[in-house]
Amino acid sequence: MRIRIINANTSAAMTDKMGVAALNVARPGTEIIAVNPASGPLTIESHFDETVAAVGVCEEIRAGEAAGTDAYVIACFGDPGLYAARELTHAPVIGIAEAAFHMASLIATRFSVVTTLGRTAIMAERLLHEYGMGIRCRKVRAAEIPVLALEHEADTAYRLIEAECLRARDEDGIGAIVLGCGGMADLAARLQYSLGLPVVEGVAAAVALAESLVTLKLQTSKFGDLAAPPAKPFTGEFARYSR
Numbered sequence: 001m002r003i004r005i006i007n008a009n010t011s012a013a014m015t016d017k018m019g020v021a022a023l024n025v026a027r028p029g030t031e032i033i034a035v036n037p038a039s040g041p042l043t044i045e046s047h048f049d050e051t052v053a054a055v056g057v058c059e060e061i062r063a064g065e066a067a068g069t070d071a072y073v074i075a076c077f078g079d080p081g082l083y084a085a086r087e088l089t090h091a092p093v094i095g096i097a098e099a100a101f102h103m104a105s106l107i108a109t110r111f112s113v114v115t116t117l118g119r120t121a122i123m124a125e126r127l128l129h130e131y132g133m134g135i136r137c138r139k140v141r142a143a144e145i146p147v148l149a150l151e152h153e154a155d156t157a158y159r160l161i162e163a164e165c166l167r168a169r170d171e172d173g174i175g176a177i178v179l180g181c182g183g184m185a186d187l188a189a190r191l192q193y194s195l196g197l198p199v200v201e202g203v204a205a206a207v208a209l210a211e212s213l214v215t216l217k218l219q220t221s222k223f224g225d226l227a228a229p230p231a232k233p234f235t236g237e238f239a240r241y242s243r
């Protein structure tokens with residue numbers, strides 16, 4: 001099977017990191033294609049960033065449809081464009097936040113999330129409730145690092161993330177931790193060893209879920225709000241979407 005990992009930001013280094021994380025867990029015979037939009041925010045740290053990035057995510061879904069894709073992963077912790085992306089394909093589309101929340105809920109009664117900035121922590125709290133997972137999450141914590149620090153100040157970023165994970169482990173009454181950024185895709189094993197409790201990373205979780213859905217022949221439903229968008233004219237730079 002072929003899975004397209006869509007890094008919603010435009011950091012090629014982060015795309016590569018996510019591709020490696022996906023390959024590390026993918027079954028033999030699963031082809032991983034890691035991509036990012038040509039245009040959009042270098043990192044995603046706000047509602048505005050997510051809104052702009054969602055267009056690029058949908059562009060990558062359209063490219064994946066043309067290339068033949070069995071499942072998609074939206075590798076950004078805000079799951080930007082998730083529902084629009086699901087409208088554009090019959091294939092499963094898995095957001096890394098939704099995937100990580102569900103996986104964590106299967107191995108622990110309660111979990112906490114450790115993400116990058118305080119403002120993205122608020123965004124993650126909204127997602128938890130949107131996905132019906134609010135009751136399972138004790139706390140969404142922020143290491144207070146910009147996403148790019150995961151690339152350019154990796155050692156400092158790791159120490160801050162680890163310290164926040166230790167506080168979550170010792171204070172929140174949890175059984176697992178969810179890493180709240182696709183840019184943390186390479187940190188799960190090291191953190192799990194250091195913390196001694198399960199650390200769920202969204203790219204890996206989403207790949208495993210995507211493979212399961214493909215194996216079960218379960219596709220995105222076209223009954224209701226995930227049916228293809230109604231055909232209509234689009235104007236200006238989006239005229240290419242006219243149908």
Ligand SMILES: NC(=O)NC1=NC(=O)NC1=O
Nearest residue numbers: 043044076077120181182
């Ligand atoms: N909460 C986050 O840091 N989300 C993210 N921003 C990015 O650029 N990628 C993410 O996963």
